Structures are given as C-alpha cells and as structure tokens.
Amino acid sequence: ASCSASGDPHYNTFDHRVHNFMGNCTYTLSKVCNVSERLPYFDVSTTNEHRGANTKVSYVKSVQVEVYGNQISLLKNKKVNVNGSRMNLPVFIEKKITIQSSGGYVLLETDFGLWVRYDGNHYAEVSVPSNYGGLLCGLCGNYNGDPNDDNIKPNGDIASDSTDLGQSWLVPENNTICSSGTEEQCDPVLESEAKSNIACGMITDPTGRIFKDCHTKVPPENFFENCVYDICFTDGQATSLCYGLQAYAESCINAGICIEWRNATLCPMPCPGGSIYKSCGTRCPSTCLNISAADSCSSLPVEGCFCKEGYVLSGDKCVPESSCGCMGESWFTSYPCTERCTCKANNTIVCTSWECGVREECSIQDGVLGCHSNGQATCQVAGDPHYFTFDGMIYTFVGTCTYTLVEVVNTNSVIPITILGKNEDRGLRGGTYLKEVYIDVYGVRITLQKSQGILLNNERVYTPVENRLRGVSIRNIGRFIVVETDFGVIVKYDGNHHLEITLPQSYFSKIHGMCGNFNDNREDDLSLPNGTLVSVSQFGNSWKVEEDSDEGCLSDLREDDVPPCTAENKPVIESQCNVLKSDKFKACHNLVKPEDFIQICIYDMCQYDGMKSTLCNIVQVYVDTCRNHGITIKWRNSTFCPLPCPPHSHYTDCVSTCPSTCNDIFASSLCEKTEECTEGCECDNNYVLSNGQCVPLSNCGCRDDDNNYYSAGETWITPHCTKRCQCQKNGVIKCKSYSCDSKETCVINNGKHKCNPTGFGKCRIMGDPHYMTFDGLVHHFQGKYTYILAQTIPDLPDTLTQFSIEGMNYPLRGRRYITYLKEVLVNVYNHTVRFRQKKELVLDGVRVRPPAHPHEGIHIYQSTTRIYLKTDFGLYLSFDGNQNADIKLANTYRNRVEGLCGDFDGRYRNDFRKPDGVWVKDVNVFGESWKVPLKRTTSRLRRDVNSKDESEEEPDPGLFQGCNENQLGQENRTSRCQILTDSNGPFIKCHSTVSPDFYFTSCLFDMCVEGDEDATLCRSLEEYVLACQQQGVSMESWRQQTVCGISCPANSNYNSCMSACPASCNDLTSPSECESPCVEGCECLPGYVLSGFDCVPYKQCGCTYLNKYYEIGEIFTTDDCSQRCQCTESSTVSCSNIVCGSDEICGISNYSHGCYRSGPCMPNPCKNDGVCSETTNSTSLRFYCECSELYTGPNCEAEKIGNKTI
Structure with a gap:
C-alpha cells in the first residue's frame, strides 16, 4: 500500500483518507509504532516549507528516512545526504538499501519491501508491504484497512481536525518557528475556474479523454478537491494545477494504469540532454554501475525523463555509455582536507595533496566535505569604466583594449580562473565602456557580450546553461547574466556597463589584475607584478592582453583622473549626483559611503554633458552595492530612472536568484538561496524565462543532447x-x-x-527610374504602380531565406509618363519594412525611428543621407528617402531571384523574364508583368533552356520613352553630365573601379526630362560617388569642382569620409563595429549624436524599448496594447499596464499601435494608402476612402488609366 504527500501538502493515507495540513516544520509521515522483532524498524518524516511570499500554503522540502541505523535525507533538486554526507546516485548500503534516480524521482528501496520516493519538489510517497498492516502510525495512518481511524494522535486521542492531527506529529527541532496554516475561503470566481474541465475538472470529467479510464481503479474525488484547493490558495498558479494532476496520475500508475496526460501546453516536463520524457518508463533505469538494470526490472512503471538509446545514468545525468566513470568530479577523501581526488578518463582516479587556504576551514557544508570559505570579496567595473578593486580602491581607466581583470597567480589549492574585460568607445573618445567579458575556466572560454549575448568557445548559447559545462551554470537573474562556478566564483554582467566579480576567501593573496591583488591592502593595488607602484594609466595599460585586443585599440594616455567638466555644466551635474546624499539612500550611508559614487557620477555625466542615463547607471551601482551589504532601497519611480519591464513581467526590487525557466519551471520554488536577490523584472504568474524572455509554458523551447537550449x-x-x-x-x-x-x-x-557567401551582386535603382540589374543590364522602365524589384523564386531551396522587395513608383511632378521610386517595401522574416519619402520608416504598419532591430536577423540603421537594412543571410538594402535605392545580394541567390532586378544568373540578355518564365524584348511588357499583386501563370516552366533567339537578341531598355533619341543626342552634346566621364575631371580615379556609363546615361535622361537643374545633376553625381566609396575609392574634393555644395542640418558638418554607420543615441558604438568603407555626409558635431536623423546633445537622447527607439517625452502603446509608456529624460521608459475597453480593439491607426474604437475605419478598409474617414447616414456609420491620384473605387482598389478605371 502507498501513502503520499503532495501539493501544499495533502496527505493521502494508506487507507485512502485525505488530510490537508499546511504546517511548515518536520512531521512524521509514517513509522513503526508497534515494534516487532521480526520486522525491521523505519521512520519516515517530511519537512515542509513556505515558498515565496505566500504563507498560506507549504510544500515538501525534504524527506528523512531512518532505517537500519542510517539517517538518509532526500532533498530538493534530487540531492541525497547519507548520514550527513552528500552522495552521488546510485547509492548502495550493505546490500540492504538502494537509492537511485527513477524517472522524475529519487527512489529509496530496502530489502524488506519499503520504498520511499520524492520528486525533489512537492510529491513524496511511501509504500510498505502488507505485513506492516496495523503496525504503523503518523500522518499516513495505521494501515489497518479502516480510513475512519486515520486521525489518531501519538497519545491515542482522536484529532479534532487535520490541523490538530498534523501538529501532534511534529518532530521537535531546535530554533524552528512553526505555523500550522489557516483555513481560508476561496475566491468564488477562482474556485469556478479551478473546477472547470480545462483545469481540475479534467480529473473527474467522465467524458474526458485523459483520466476517465482510471476512475474505476482510483476514485478521483479527493484528488479533484485537493487540486481545487491548491489553485485557490496559490492565486491560480499553473504549477498548482500540474501538482494536482501529477498526484492523480501517479496513483493511477500505481494502480497499473498508464496515462499520457502531459503535452506541450499542459504541464510539459522538459528533459535535459541525452534524455526523453516518458509517461510510463522503467522504475529501475540503466546506470553506469548496472547497464542492463532496465532489462530485469519487474516493478511498476514511473513517469519522468529517461536516458535515450546508448545513454545511461551517471549520477542524475544521462551520459553516453562510453563516458561512464569519467565525471570530471572532484572530492576530498577525508578530514582535514589534505587530499583531493578527481575522476579522470578511462575510469582512473587521480589524487593530489591539498591544503585549505588561510581564510578557509575544512568542514562539511550541505553534506559536502571541503575547504569552505568564511566570506567573500567583490570587484566591480561600472560606468566609464571605474574599477572597484577587491580591497576597496576606486580608479578610472579609459583604454579601449582587452585587459586582465582577474588572474590566479598561485594555483596551489585553488581552481585556476582568468577573467578579462574588453572595452570600447561609446560615441566619443574617452567615453569608454565595458563591451565583453571573457571567463577562462575548466578549459573553456565563456564570453558575455553587450546586450546579454553568451558564447561558449565562440558558439552561441542561450540561458539557462546548465549541465552543459560541469561545475558552471549561466542564468538570467534580474538585470544580470550570472555565471556561477561550483568553487564559489560568481560573475554578473548586465550587458551594458556593470560587472561584478565575487571571489571566495580561498583566493586571498593568490590573484592579480585590474581588480587588484586581494590582500586587504588597497595601498598596493596599483602595483605591477614586480611590486612597483605606478600611475593609473600605466597600471591599466600594463594589463593589456594582446591576443584578445582589437587592432587599433587605444591606450589610456590621460595624465590625471579629473572629471571632464565645463564651468557651465559642473554645478548642475554636481547637484544631480548629490541625490545619493538624500534621505532616500540614508539607510545605506553608514555601510557604503556615497562620496566615491558621487565623484564617478560627476565624471560620467560631464563626459556626456549631462546625459541622465549615466546618472541612473551609477545610482544603480550604488544601490546594488548596498544590496550586497544587506540593504534594499526603493529608489526608482516613474520620473527618476524607471526600469521598464517587457510584457508578461513586472518590476521588483528583489528578483529570485533562481527564477523559473523553461528548463526548470519549478526553479523559484526550489531555490536554496532564498535570502539572496537582485532588482529587475520578474515573470508574471504562469510565465517562465526562455532565453531572457517571459513566455507561457506552452511556448517553451527545446534542449539538444549537449544540453543547449533553443527557443520555440x-x-x-x-x-x-x-x-x-x-x-x-x-x-x-x-x-x-x-x-x-x-x-x-x-x-x-x-x-x-552559417554558410558565408564568397561574393555579392548589386541592383541599383536611381533617378526617373533607371535600373541596373544584378547581371548588369541597364533598363528604364517607367511604370507608375508597385512592382517586384527582387524576390526569391517559388521553388527556393529551404537552405535559403525567403524575401521580397517591392518598389512603389509615382509620376514625376507634372510628368504623367515619367515616374520615380517613391517607396521601397521589404518582406523578410515575417516582418514588413517600408522605406518612405524623407527617410520615414514604417515597420509592420507602425511608424518608427531608426535604428530598429525587429528580428535577430534584421538590423535597420541610418546615416544622415540614407536608411539601411541589413540581414544575416546576405541581403542589404539602402534608400535615400528620395528616389535612389541599392540592393546588394549574396551570390548564394544566383539564379534564385526574379523581378525588375533580373534573375542574377550572370547573363544580362535573359533578364527580361516575366513571372511565367517567358522572355520578352519589350521593357514595358516585362515591367508591367511584375506589377503587384503578381498574376503568375504556369504556361511554361520558369527555368527551361533559353532559345537561340532569346540568348543572342538584345533587349530594348526603353531609354527613349520620355526623351526621344534626338533630344538625348542634343543633351549629350551640351550636358553638364559629361563631368562624370571627363578624363581630367574629379571622378577619373574611380573609372577603373566603377564604370560611370550607367550614371552618365541616367544623368542625361533625367536632365533631359526634368530640365538642366543643379539638383538633378548633383543627384546623379552623388550616386556615382556613393558607388565609388562603397568600393573603397576615396572621393574627397569633387564637390569643390562642381556646383554640388551641400547644406548640412543643425549641429552637423560635411565630411567627405565619415563612418557609414554613425553613432546614434540607440547605438553609440556603431562606428567602431562598422564593416563598410567610409562615405560622405553630414556628421554630428562633437558632443552631438544622431537621434533619428537629427543631431542632438547627448543629454537629449531618447529611449530604446523592445528594440524600438523613442524621443524624450514621446508616449506610445506596446504592440500587444498591454502597456502605455512614456520616454523619460533618464533615457528609460515609464510604463503602466492598460487593457483595451470593451468597445475597443488593439490595432494600428495612423501608423501607431493603440486601443481604438472599433468602427468602419478600424481596421482600415482603404487600399493603396487611401485615407479613411467615417460618414453617417440615417441608419448607420459608413466609411469613405480618399484615394491618391492613381487609384479609385470604394476601397481605392482600382487603378486609374487616363480617365478610365480598370
């Protein structure tokens, strides 16, 4: 017979009576009360605990078993202690006791038929043979077949209720304050939801497909009531439903009925690498010690994660059979920790002498014998960058190379580890910040990148990283990525500016680097390895790591640490930084002096001329330092440094150090470090972390056999x-x-x-409009609608990414038959990117400012002259917001694209193909065939063999459509365009690299059509210069030799060779990461940076939220209409949660997300940029579409041709 404790917790006795008791101490579950000499004695107790802030309920924290004189503890997270010492599974004790991993449980079995199992979370179960009937006592009852007497207290009295019974079986412990829980009323709405057939009602539903087959064997009513109870008193947590369903499913399995009840959306059980989930697997899995155990197993099945074919259990992890015995684990053999052994390859054990450090002692902690530190020290790097050494010295160093932060110099009795920091300029020289952190440990390099990317030996990995690298875990906790080792080193990086390195005392006086030497003497922290004291800049430069530094990185050449303030800004900045002296931070002043932080705050704010985000950064560091000293300060508000949290999460000043993730949905409830926390965003109820994003359980991702995690x-x-x-x-x-x-x-x-292309092709569209295809054909199609410029072919191999690029043409002012490229539309990765006139950007229907990053593979950014789109598969596009566009495409797409830019097969003569594959000679027939929406027929195969005529006949490029041959000839004789081809002109040095012919012809045509205007001439010259510069040809002085002077907007100057990726408020480091050659343009003056297309002072920089940029003061609604936010002066947004009204829908109107009243114009019924307005007749609201001059019809769906409509 079996008895279980599950949920919060419910005790289901051997005789099937249920007690609900929420005590949070240790209680006797079952023990032998009527001791018999013929039967072995045992005592099983459970220790319960409250989890999180909810004290209404408690859960099983551990199970203690006393048997054969052994004290065995089954602990959370499937850890096991035997007589006080931590043990790896499986454990065998005198051939009488076996403890092993069994599906989702740790299972203890004895030779006399007792078995006890615990899932390391909430479910504990005891099973005893029938010969113990009537001999037992405890919360599991006496096992006499009568449920009515399962409420007897140790003194023989009958308990008045479950609480009285539970308290009577308390196991006394020192210094423990116990509570018994309280009976409360359930919220009626929540109770109704809990009882529904999509929640606990699944257990009792007689028509349900999941559990009905078990009803006759295991009555479901008690389990149903327990499930409803748990959901009520955990405020509807999804995990409580899972606990309730699991308890019933386990009882069914014990009754011989296997149930497939979990799925991708209902309580999924994620399995680590090398294992798969089974609802009914073997209770005796194969292990390194018994590879054929499963073959001889006769016990009932069990659910959980089971090793794949070819894998067996080593401890609690599945490893290939060939890896058995080599666990990489180290341990101390005996007190006083003078010998440390490590399991090596080929089942060999290597032992070395060891000695505990000066500040360590040999002791058992958490069941593990080892050299345990009695303290730790922290080094920090923050802001621009300021270094706080382990010994408490603070200095500022602005080199932009890679430097050693921590290196172990005395490896005697400590694990070697090296930590490096790479710095970068952010927007201006001297404005230097931490860009990447390198951690070399256990023969592996871990790279923590800006914006929280993680590499393991240069390969991208995603959090949580557990069981991938023995002894190291990497997780998201609050604002930080946290790397934690099994020897006490912790590295936290926020992916922006703040790094914390914590070392245990075992490293005392055994390290050096920019974090100092950790010897409790701050006076010698600026010493070189030979002991010489030097200046800050000499000290920092001496720790440069050549092989990890970028070419051209800069040393710190400053002669002093004086903040770069001006007489005007210093008083204002000092008063702002003095906020740290205010009462808000008073509780911490005695522990962490604010003066040092005020000085570095002044330094950073002066560097960026009062940019508020630098103030927030340093205040944040001060608050974090206070928290490390045990002081929590509530300091943020909606106007002072708000910390926005993305949808499905909320801000808290105490995020659990073990947040629940897709890898472990119960992690926060199983956390062993309940006293530690950090500020940041925490997932809402029923959401868990997946690669740093809060997702519902149904959207959790996958794990491969190497324990790499991937998002769904x-x-x-x-x-x-x-x-x-x-x-x-x-x-x-x-x-x-x-x-x-x-x-x-x-x-x-x-x-x-990735497969990297070895070359690229280019398609150019310029002027009125002129096309140069990927294969070099020049044509002059003048269509006035929207056309496919380039798109992937229908039968594209699935190794390539699909995309389409459309060009919207529009008639030139007063020229009905001459058009120009007005807009470009890109469809890629399920996003729609629209480049409009004046460099306006519309992303998925919403007007946004560049830069934008809507997908991992899409980056949209700006210069003063163009807007750019870059993908990760070799598609690049730029548009000048006027009429010129360039498309650059990897040669992996050769012969795999179509449209006005041709088929990119290396032959220009066959570029005039229609969508049905037919070749035509006439440019207008060709062009109109690519009008959107496409009308594709299958009259012949797209790619059949070219006919002889087709391959030798020149297509007609349509040059004389708007300007006849005589007019063009006349233009050619007198045109100022000839400066492009002039052998003595300013462009001669580029002729051998980029032929000017296309640009010259385009210039002639445009000057002929539009008149001899300076602007028309200069547009063609600028396009040629851009093409030259993109090929690396410098073109400095051409403007001085032409009429093409340039007028730059406010706060910028012309530069003939500026970065093609200029710094912006959203990305201050863009120039240092730019791979493109320099281009000409208007460059922001020193102290100014791009905000959209305007050069603004740093302190006027706006906010980036959910990969979009907003200007200060801008108010917006998130895509899902769950938040309304405003960009504050501190460059962070302040958000409040919203819900659309009952008569509103979440949608897009006037290029903005929001809650809009549903009506005739919502969603917008007008096509082709028609403007919708509402009209009223006597009976109803109607809509009216105001169409552009090219379209007509009720929805602007019909094209106008002359005065006719088609």
Missing part, C-alpha cells in the same frame, strides 16, 4: 554546417541534412554557424 521556432545550423535544425512548438528538435554550396564557406559568425 528557432532555427540553427550545426557545426561544420552539416544539418539545419528547428525547435518545434512541441519541444521536439527536427533536423535536415544541410551543406554549403560552391559559392559559400562554413564559418562561425557571432557565435552561430
């Missing part, structure tokens, strides 16, 4: 580019064979494997 829907290429895999919504990884073709090489780029 994510695709990736495996090492050597041999497979392309996708994580499907059901948590299953699907892979297809993959390879790079002859035009590609397999490389690793920013942590991801």
